[in-house]
Amino acid sequence: MIYTVTLNPAIDKTIVLDKLLLGNVNRSISSRDDIGGKGINVAKVIKNLGYNVCALGFIGKENSDYIYRKLNKYGVCHDFIEVDGETRTNIKIVEREEGIFTDINQCGFSVDSLDLEKLIRKLKNRVNREDVVVLSGSLPKGIESNVYKVIIEQLKQKDVKVILDAEGQALRYGIEANPYLIKPNINELKTIVNCSEDIEDIKQSVEEFVNKGIVVAVSMGENGALLFSKEQSLYSKPLKVDVKSTVGAGDSMVAAFAIGVHENMPLEDTFRLAIASSTAKVTMEGSQAPNRKEILKYIELVEIQRR
Numbered sequence: 001m002i003y004t005v006t007l008n009p010a011i012d013k014t015i016v017l018d019k020l021l022l023g024n025v026n027r028s029i030s031s032r033d034d035i036g037g038k039g040i041n042v043a044k045v046i047k048n049l050g051y052n053v054c055a056l057g058f059i060g061k062e063n064s065d066y067i068y069r070k071l072n073k074y075g076v077c078h079d080f081i082e083v084d085g086e087t088r089t090n091i092k093i094v095e096r097e098e099g100i101f102t103d104i105n106q107c108g109f110s111v112d113s114l115d116l117e118k119l120i121r122k123l124k125n126r127v128n129r130e131d132v133v134v135l136s137g138s139l140p141k142g143i144e145s146n147v148y149k150v151i152i153e154q155l156k157q158k159d160v161k162v163i164l165d166a167e168g169q170a171l172r173y174g175i176e177a178n179p180y181l182i183k184p185n186i187n188e189l190k191t192i193v194n195c196s197e198d199i200e201d202i203k204q205s206v207e208e209f210v211n212k213g214i215v216v217a218v219s220m221g222e223n224g225a226l227l228f229s230k231e232q233s234l235y236s237k238p239l240k241v242d243v244k245s246t247v248g249a250g251d252s253m254v255a256a257f258a259i260g261v262h263e264n265m266p267l268e269d270t271f272r273l274a275i276a277s278s279t280a281k282v283t284m285e286g287s288q289a290p291n292r293k294e295i296l297k298y299i300e301l302v303e304i305q306r307r
């Protein structure tokens, strides 16, 4: 089984405009709501690719029904810890004229140490050897920045492979517990190492993690992605597609990595699936998950180079 953990989920409200006029009344062309938060997005894609997945984490009591209804509709199993308050709504502005994507993410509800204990107990009761756990996204208020490190240490006692997608201190601490794979985007990577956007420079800057045995994927948006392990360094250019929304592109990659790790797929095949999955995502409006057919359409087009 693959589990995703979303500590700070969201409802993504995507608002499409021709151009955002600051300090003016703006009128939308269209808008849509999608359930999101990184782990939930990962779970939606894993399910669409035909694998079993269970979404865990925290959810605000006040609007949990809406999120459960959507997860049920997508066939995603879920088992969240309910906390006081609402799950946040994040605003995603799409400016059609110039293809500019702006995110306004709220901080979300507060969580206390008892809630966290409940979540860790639930995780430990559920997971078994052979399972893969994805930990991703920002931390709600009340949670210490070493939380991913603590969770990874607990899961490693059960020999579970963990994929971590975080930034800043949460990522830095998480790495100390040696997750199986990390997937920062280039800006998230820059929150923990000093590097430019040059591929050689990125490779050198992640060497210390790769030497610890961690597989490092670095996504670079419209500049493609990199994957480093002890054995291989791979680069893929992005595919040229009509981009509707980049929200969740990284999550679609992480979904493919989780499947690849769970199914023991060769790293290069996993990387190919990750590029295809993220490419299919960006052609979708809002935070919708791409479907299997769309993803498979791009597989053959992905070109992987050794670096």
Ligand SMILES: Nc1ncnc2c1ncn2[C@@H]1O[C@H](COP(=O)(O)OP(=O)(O)OP(=O)(O)O)[C@@H](O)[C@H]1O
Pocket: 184, 185, 186, 218, 219, 220, 221, 222, 223, 224, 225, 238, 239, 240, 241, 243, 246, 247, 248, 249, 250, 251, 252, 253, 275, 278, 279, 282
């Ligand atoms: N404009 C684009 N054109 C084609 N492919 C893209 C584009 N933007 C993103 N992608 C694909 O999606 C992958 C992940 O993108 P990105 O680095 O923006 O992820 P991210 O910032 O982690 O996303 P999120 O946090 O919203 O899930 C890229 O490596 C690329 O394969």
Ligand SMILES: O=P(O)(O)OC[C@@]1(O)O[C@H](CO)[C@@H](O)[C@@H]1O
Pocket: 008, 010, 011, 012, 035, 036, 037, 038, 041, 090, 103, 105, 136, 137, 138, 139, 247, 248, 249, 250, 251, 287
């Ligand atoms: O505030 P965080 O947790 O860093 O990111 C939250 C978020 O931007 O991530 C997803 C896209 O990756 C969206 O569904 C969601 O709104």
